[in-house]
Amino acid sequence: xxxxxxxxxxxxxxxxxxxxxxxxxxxxxxxxxxxxxxxxxxxxxxxxxxxxxxxxxxxxxxxxxxxxxxxxxxxxxxxxxxxxxxxxxxxxxxxxxxxxxxxxxxxxxxxxxxxxxxxxxxxxxxxxxxxxxxxxxxxxxxxxxxxxxxxxxxxxxxxxxxxxxxxxxxxxxxxxxxxxxxxxxxxxxxxxxxxxxxxxxxxxxxxxxxxxxxxxxxxxxxxxxxxxxxxxxxxxxxxxxxxxxxxxxxxxxxxxxxxxxxxxxxxxxxxxxxxxxxxxxxxxxxxxxxxxxxxxxxxxxxxxxxxxxxxxxxxxxxxxxxxxxxxxxxxxxxxxxxxxxxxxxxxxxxxxxxxxxxxxxxxxxxxxxxxxxxxxxxxxxxxxxxxxxxxxxxxxxxxxxxxxxxxxxxxxxxxxxxxxxxxxxxxxxxxxxxxxxxxxxxxxxxxxxxxxxxxxxxxxxxxxxxxxxxxxxxxxxxxxxxxxxxxxxxxxxxxxxxxxxxxxxxxxxxxxxxxxxxxxxxxxxxxxxxxxxxxxxxxxxxxxxxxxxxxxxxxxxxxxxxxxxxxxxxxxxxxxxxxxxxxxxxxxxxxxxxxxxxxxxxxxxxxxxxxxxxxxxxxxxxxxxxxxxxxxxxxxxxxxxxxxxxxxxxxxxxxxxxxxxxxxxxxxxx
Amino acid sequence: xxxxxxxxxxxxxxxxxxxxxxxxxxxxxxxxxxxxxxxxxxxxxxxxxxxxxxxxxxxxxxxxxxxxxxxxxxxxxxxxxxxxxxxxxxxxxxxxxxxxxxxxxxxxxxxxxxxxxxxxxxxxxxxxxxxxxxxxxxxxxxxxxxxxxxxxxxxxxxxxxxxxxxxxxxxxxxxxxxxxxxxxxxxxxxxxxxxxxxxxxxxxxxxxxxxxxx
Numbered sequence: 001x002x003x004x005x006x007x008x009x010x011x012x013x014x015x016x017x018x019x020x021x022x023x024x025x026x027x028x029x030x031x032x033x034x035x036x037x038x039x040x041x042x043x044x045x046x047x048x049x050x051x052x053x054x055x056x057x058x059x060x061x062x063x064x065x066x067x068x069x070x071x072x073x074x075x076x077x078x079x080x081x082x083x084x085x086x087x088x089x090x091x092x093x094x095x096x097x098x099x100x101x102x103x104x105x106x107x108x109x110x111x112x113x114x115x116x117x118x119x120x121x122x123x124x125x126x127x128x129x130x131x132x133x134x135x136x137x138x139x140x141x142x143x144x145x146x147x148x149x150x151x152x153x154x155x156x157x158x159x160x161x162x163x164x165x166x167x168x169x170x171x172x173x174x175x176x177x178x179x180x181x182x183x184x185x186x187x188x189x190x191x192x193x194x195x196x197x198x199x200x201x202x203x204x205x206x207x208x209x210x211x212x213x214x215x216x217x218x219x220x221x222x223x224x225x226x227x228x229x230x231x232x233x234x235x236x237x238x239x240x241x242x243x244x245x246x247x248x249x250x251x252x253x254x255x256x257x258x259x260x261x262x263x264x265x266x267x268x269x270x271x272x273x274x275x276x277x278x279x280x281x282x283x284x285x286x287x288x289x290x291x292x293x294x295x296x297x298x299x300x301x302x303x304x305x306x307x308x309x310x311x312x313x314x315x316x317x318x319x320x321x322x323x324x325x326x327x328x329x330x331x332x333x334x335x336x337x338x339x340x341x342x343x344x345x346x347x348x349x350x351x352x353x354x355x356x357x358x359x360x361x362x363x364x365x366x367x368x369x370x371x372x373x374x375x376x377x378x379x380x381x382x383x384x385x386x387x388x389x390x391x392x393x394x395x396x397x398x399x400x401x402x403x404x405x406x407x408x409x410x411x412x413x414x415x416x417x418x419x420x421x422x423x424x425x426x427x428x429x430x431x432x433x434x435x436x437x438x439x440x441x442x443x444x445x446x447x448x449x450x451x452x453x454x455x456x457x458x459x460x461x462x463x464x465x466x467x468x469x470x471x472x473x474x475x476x477x478x479x480x481x482x483x484x485x486x487x488x489x490x491x492x493x494x495x496x497x498x499x500x501x502x503x504x505x506x507x508x509x510x511x512x513x514x515x516x517x518x519x520x521x522x523x524x525x526x527x528x529x530x531x532x533x534x535x536x537x538x539x540x541x542x543x544x545x546x547x548x549x550x551x552x553x554x555x556x557x558x559x560x561x562x563x564x565x566x567x568x569x570x571x572x573x574x575x576x577x578x579x580x581x582x583x584x585x586x587x588x589x590x591x592x593x594x595x596x597x598x599x600x601x602x603x604x605x606x607x608x609x610x611x612x613x614x615x616x617x618x619x620x621x622x623x624x625x626x627x628x629x630x631x632x633x634x635x636x637x638x639x640x641x642x643x644x645x646x647x648x649x650x651x652x653x654x655x656x657x658x659x660x661x662x663x664x665x666x667x668x669x670x
Numbered sequence: 671x672x673x674x675x676x677x678x679x680x681x682x683x684x685x686x687x688x689x690x691x692x693x694x695x696x697x698x699x700x701x702x703x704x705x706x707x708x709x710x711x712x713x714x715x716x717x718x719x720x721x722x723x724x725x726x727x728x729x730x731x732x733x734x735x736x737x738x739x740x741x742x743x744x745x746x747x748x749x750x751x752x753x754x755x756x757x758x759x760x761x762x763x764x765x766x767x768x769x770x771x772x773x774x775x776x777x778x779x780x781x782x783x784x785x786x787x788x789x790x791x792x793x794x795x796x797x798x799x800x801x802x803x804x805x806x807x808x809x810x811x812x813x814x815x816x817x818x819x820x821x822x823x824x825x826x827x828x829x830x831x832x833x834x835x836x837x838x839x840x841x842x843x844x845x846x847x848x849x850x851x852x853x854x855x856x857x858x859x860x861x862x863x864x865x866x867x868x869x870x871x872x873x874x875x876x877x878x879x880x881x882x883x884x
Contacts, residue, residue, distance in 0.1 A: 453723065456720075456722055456723040456724075456725070456780075457720055457722070457723050459722045460722070461722070461752075461753070462722075463753075464726065475700075476700055476702050477702075478700070478701065478702040479700075479701075479702075489699075489749070489753065491726045491745070491746070491749040492746060492749050492750050492753065492755065493746070494697055494698070494699050495697065495698045495699070496698070496699045496700075496701075497698065497699070497700050497701065498701055499701055
C-alpha cells in the first residue's frame with residue numbers, strides 16, 4: 001500500500017484560477033503560469049477564470065487524458081473550500097485523488113497583500129513549492145468504517161427525551177442513561193412554560209411515558225457512564241447502574257413501603273422540591289416519576305446506618321421487591337453514535353451575598369418559586385412564605401449570576417422570559433404587586449415580545465436598574481418587617497428603596513459542575529465557560545470535534561425548551577445520517593509505524609490524544625489504529641527513532657516543499 | 671514653581687463650591703414618600719391610558735418639539751407618573767410646555783395617548799394647586815373655561831384682560847399699543863360675545879366635567 005518507489009516519470013499539470021477579480025486583480029496570473037511552465041516536470045500550465053466551475057474541472061480531466069498527466073496542482077482558494085471538489089475532479093479523470101495538491105493564493109496572497117509585484121512573486125514561490133512536493137505524492141486509499149446502528153443518549157431531560165424518541169421512532173435502538181432516579185430533568189420541576197403558559201408536566205409526562213414504553217428504548221435511570229472506548233461507529237461504553245435497593249423487575253410503584261416506613265415524617269431535604277420539603281429514606285421523586293419505581297437512600301435509611309430497623313417497608317411490600325443487599329452493576333454496550341444532553345446547573349445564589357439568599361428566609365431562587373406555585377409542590381400551589389405569610393409585594397431580580405464579570409459573563413437567555421412568567425404566576429396566585437428589576441428585557445423569540453406586552457398590560461412594574469442590595473435594615477416605619485430592595489430607577493434617574501415581602505432571584509444557567517469530567521470521558525472540548533463546544537458555532541451547532549458524538553440542549557449553552565428540543569432533533573438527525581450511511585470515509589492522513597525502525601519505547605503511546613496507538617507485546621512494536629488516528633502528527637514529532645510517518649505529510653514531502661519555497665530566496669550572511 | 675492662574679481660579683471657586691455644598695439635596699426615594707395610586711388616578715383621568723405598558727423607548731421625547739425646554743422629558747414624566755412621583759410630576763414645567771401637537775401620540779409604539787396624559791396631569795395640578803401662582807398657561811386655561819362656561823363663546827379682549835390681571839398687570843400696559851392696533855383692525859371687540867342658549871352650553875360643560883370643579 002505504501003509504495004516508496006516512484007517508477008513512472010512525473011508529469012505535472014498546473015492550473016491557476018483568476019477567481020473573478022479576487023485573485024487576478026492583484027496577482028499577475030499569466031506571469032505565474034508562464035513561470036511554472038519552465039519548472040521541471042511541468043507538462044501543462046495554464047490560467048482559467050473559475051477553476052471550480054464545471055468547465056474548469058473538465059479542463060483538468062481532458063488534460064489528464066491528452067497529456068497523460070499524473071500530478072495535478074490548482075492554485076486558487078483555501079483547501080477548506082474546494083480541495084474536495086478538485087480531488088473528485090482528479091479522480092473522475094482517472095487519477096488517484098491524492099496526487100492532487102492545492103495552492104492557496106487567495107486567502108494567503110491576493111486578499112492580504114496590496115503590492116501586486118510582490119504578490120505575484122509570492123504566488124510563484126508557493127507554486128514552485130507545490131511542484132517540488134508533488135514529486136513525492138503517493139496513491140492513497142480512503143478507508144471505510146462500519147457504523148454500529150445503536151445510539152447512546154446521556155441525559156434524560158427534555159433534550160435527551162426528544163432525541164431518544166426521534167431515533168427510536170425511526171427504528172433505531174437507543175440506550176438512554178440518566179443520572180437521577182427519574183427522567184424529566186429540570187423541565188419536570190417547572191410549573192408552567194412561557195410564553196404559552198402550558199403546564200410543563202402536562203406536555204412532558206406523555207413523552208416520559210412514551211420513553212418508558214418504547215420497544216426501541218432501553219432506559220437506565222440512576223446510572224452513569226464510566227468508560228468510553230472506541231471511535232466513531234464503534235464505541236464501547238461502560239455504564240454503572242447504582243443500586244436502588246429495590247428490584248426494578250418486581251416494583252410496581254404502589255408506594256406502600258413509603259407509607260409504612262418507620263419514619264412517620266420525612267427528614268431528608270427533598271431534591272425534587274429543591275429542599276423546600278422533606279422526604280423519607282424510601283421515596284419516589286415525584287408522582288409522575290419515570291420509571292415509577294421507588295428507591296432507598298442509604299444515607300438516611302436506619303437499616304443502612306445501624307442495621308437495627310424494624311424493616312416495616314419489607315413487610316409492607318407484598319411483591320418482595322426490597323433488597324438491601326443490592327450491589328452496583330456494570331453494563332457494557334456497543335453503540336455507533338453518542339448524543340450528550342447532560343443539561344445545566346442553576347447558579348448558586350449564595351455567590352451574590354448582597355441579595356441575602358440563605359440569610360433572609362423570604363429570598364427565593366426562581367427554581368424554588370417554580371415548585372412553590374406548582375400544585376404538586378411543597379405547599380400544594382399555595383404561595384406561603386418560609387415565615388408563613390402571604391406576600392403582598394414581590395420583587396423579582398433579573399440577571400443573578402448572569403452578565404456579571406464577578407460571576408458569569410454570559411446572558412443565560414431564559415431568565416427574562418421565566419421571570420415574566422413567574423411575575424404572571426405570582427400575580428395570579430396572590431394578586432401581589434410585582435416589581436421586576438432588570439438590566440435589559442431580552443424577549444427575542446416567537447411570541448415572547450407579545451408575552452412581555454401582556455405582562456405590561458397586567459400592571460407588573462418594570463424598573464430598569466440592577467439591584468445593589470436586599471436588606472432588612474428599615475430606616476422608615478413603613479419599611480419595618482420588610483425586605484428592602486435598593487436600586488437605581490435609571491428611567492427616572494433616582495435611587496429608590498422598595499420594601500417587599502418576597503424576593504425572587506432569577507438565577508442564571510451554568511455548566512454542570514462535572515462538565516469537565518464528562519468532557520474528558522467523551523474526549524470532546526469545552527468552551528471557556530465550560531459548556532460543551534460545538535464544531536462550528538453556526539454551521540455545525542450539534543457536532544463536536546469528535547466524530548460520532550453530538551450535543552443537544554443546555555449542555556452546549558443556555559437554552560430554553562423550544563431551542564433544546566430543536567437541537568435535540570438536529571442531533572438525532574445527525575446521528576441518523578451517520579447510521580443510514582452505514583459506513584464512514586476516513587481521510588487517509590493517518591500516521592503509520594515503519595515496523596523495522598520502531599524500538600518499542602512507548603513514547604507515542606502516552607502522548608496520543610485519541611488513544612489510537614497500542615503496543616504489540618509479542619513483537620515489541622507500536623501499532624496505530626488507523627480508524628482512531630485523527631492525523632494530528634503528535635506521535636510523528638515525538639518518535640525518537642523517526643519510525644512514525646504520516647500519510648500526506650511525510651518528511652520528504654515537507655522538506656521538498658520548504659526547499660521549493662526558499663529556492664529563490666537570497667541567502668543573507670550575518 | 672507656582673502656578674498662579676490655577677491657584678487663583680481655585681480660590682475664586684472655593685466659596686461657590688462651599689455654598690453649593692450647603693444646598694446639597696437628598697437624592698433617594700422611599701416608597702413611603704410616593705403616592706402609589708397617583709399613576710392609576712392619572713391614567714383614569716386620561717381616559718384609561720395604560721401607563722404601565724410604556725416600554726420607555728423615548729420616542730415621545732425625541733419627537734417632541736418642545737422637549738429641549740422641558741425639565742423632564744415626556745418619557746420620564748410617564749415613568750415617574752406610573753411609579754407615583756406625584757410632587758415631581760405636578761411641579762414640572764413639562765406638563766405646561768406641552769403644546770398638544772400630538773407628535774408623540776402618532777409615533778408611540780405602544781399607542782399611548784401621551785397628550786391626553788399631559789392634559790390629565792395639568793388638570794390634576796390645577797385641582798391640587800401645584801403650579802406657580804402667576805404661571806400664565808394654567809390661568810389662561812382657567813379663564814378661557816370660565817368665559818366659555820358663562821357666555822358659550824370666548825371674547826378675546828376680556829380673556830386677555832383677566833389673564834393679565836391675574837399674572838402680570840404691568841405687562842398689560844406694555845402690550846396696550848398692540849391691543850389698540852388689533853382693536854382698530856377689528857380683531858378685538860369691547861362688547862362681550864355670547865350664544866343664544868347659554869343655559870344649554872352650561873349644562874353640557876357641567877355634565878362633561880362630572881360635577882368636579884375645574
